[in-house]
Amino acid sequence: MTTHNNIRFIQGNEACVEGAIYAGINFFAGYPITPSTEIAEHLASRLPQQGGKFIQMEDEIASMGAIIGASLTGNKVMTATSGPGFSLKQEALGYACMAEIPCVIANVQRGGPSTGNPTHVSQGDINQARWGTHGDHAIIAMTASSHQDVFNITVDAFNMAETYRTPVIILLDEVIGHMREKLVIPDPGVIPVVKRLQTSVPKDVDYHPYLPREDGRLPMSDFGGEHRYNVTGLFHDMWGFPSNDPKIVRGLLRHLVDKIENNVSDITRYKEYWLDNAEYVLVSYGAAARSSIHLARNRQARGVKLGVLELQTIWPFPAELVREKCAGAKAVMVVEMNMGQLVAQVKSAVDTPDKVFLCNRIDGELISPTDIKTALRMIQGKGV
Amino acid sequence: MKQKEFNFKDYIRNRYFPHIWCPGCGHGIVLGALLRAVHELGLEKNEIVVTSGIGCSSRISGYVDFHTLHTIHGRALAFATGVKLSKPSLKAIVPMGDGDALAIGGNHFIHAARRNIDITAIVMNNRIxxxxxxxxxxxxxxGKKATTAPYLTIDRAFDIVDLAKSAGATFVARSTVFHATESKDIIKKAITHKGFSVVEILTQCPTYYGRKNKEGDAIQMMEGFNTHTAKIGSKKLENNPNLIQRGIFVEDKTVPEYCEAYDQIIATAMKESL
Structure with a gap:
């Protein structure tokens, strides 16, 4: 039941905080950085109210380290940052991938590179989210274009972090982070919340922290519990002991990739608008999807068969879904606020890459429906 | 009840041995001092988390049969801060090398000290x-020789004790691997101390530092730790004040410990949200 107590008029960053609380966060470590700071500010207030812990660390690297440490004692953890801070977190993020530590990293994107355009919108970290760390690994990265969806994907992010024992990245952008709109917080239980999977191995029986169950999941044992084991960023065997045995190295790397890439359909979240019989498809995400949907609604009213595929799971890239949804289109336009980061993925996913075009904006302003309409008219051969 | 006699094997992971340290390395003496300290304090193995970074000294975490977290270079104190704050009942011990603790990890070192979070940092200083x-x-x-200083170093050194003191550590001590029993006793006090404790232990690297700087073999280097140091308040120090001082420099029990202070935050926040 929805009562007025469940309704908020808030920023996207606060919607992310509400989602984290719904998902059971009890530890946050962070460092101030525009445009993500409100996430830290609100959790500094909210977490201790329910016995959770908030700590402002000395830098972004330390924040990432602290949440990994806190996850190992059995907590649901998150940090929040933006571009430059996300760069700093990459080494420890790779550690969390390698040591399979559940954690959530919110990156409220701003213009880059470097200090860039801190108070303006960008979606320039799509590739950093995928390839920011060294070495091979898979990653989950999610995004959203409305506050209700920010809430939902934040709960999803915490759930997937537990299910797959992996860091999950929430890629918001400055517009979504700072815009205010309505959020209805669901009652407890409406959205399922995944609890930490604890080992059932009893005391004094060997527990193998890195031996997957038949279903591929790795039950955990909290630091301070009955099972003592080693956690390392080195390649390691099922005990967590370092190893450079080629079989173990290959097996672990395959496991780190396969546990995510083999579950793309379970991890994929998306929304579609007017895609049935669409002649033109806009593929978009985050704030850019809002303008895409606005334009498509407007064009539909004028009889143009324009649909939108809004991706909420960016990584692992849902190539099969994109291929399927774009199959009947005359042309596909990827609408994003960068130099064309996701368009490359879409081109490689569809049957005819030549029909995929980029519609972007890179000046720190939100891409508008008019921007998209102009690009669409050029594709349609109608002139500007 | 009389305490069980100390046996190394009760505290190490056999599977992990032999260790990676060179013959003559001082790190094993620090490991021995740490395990004896834990034994004499009667701590349960399940209540100890050893968090380390990267380097020779950081390998200690793998060798000991506690909860162990072998992290990334320089960041052990940040990870340990997350462990400790999220579960304050655990004893957090962080063995570090001098580069790990004070070059790449220098920022975390001073901030852990400033917060006075209850972590025992053992800096195994072999100067290389x-x-x-x-x-x-x-x-x-x-004036030292190293592979990256073929014409001798021009960089000045930190004084770990002074740095820890100025950053606000509430327990600061120094010993050497020549003084194994003294090291053990100091580590015991550091673990027991409620707050951020820094124990610097001078240890030898005969393979690189000793060889490059003509300081002799492991035994000669260890004897050097005896010759060049003196206990605080000793006659030896009085006669030669230029010697490196050993002992406990700071033991301040008046500063609030970070996790305990945070419990007060929780109490306040819960009251205000009612």
């Missing part, structure tokens, strides 16, 4: 990067 093959560290000091 050993694992990468003998580059100078911020503790080498000037």
């Amino acid at each position: 990067y050993g694992m990468t093959g003998g580059q100078f560290s911020p503790l080498s000091g000037s």
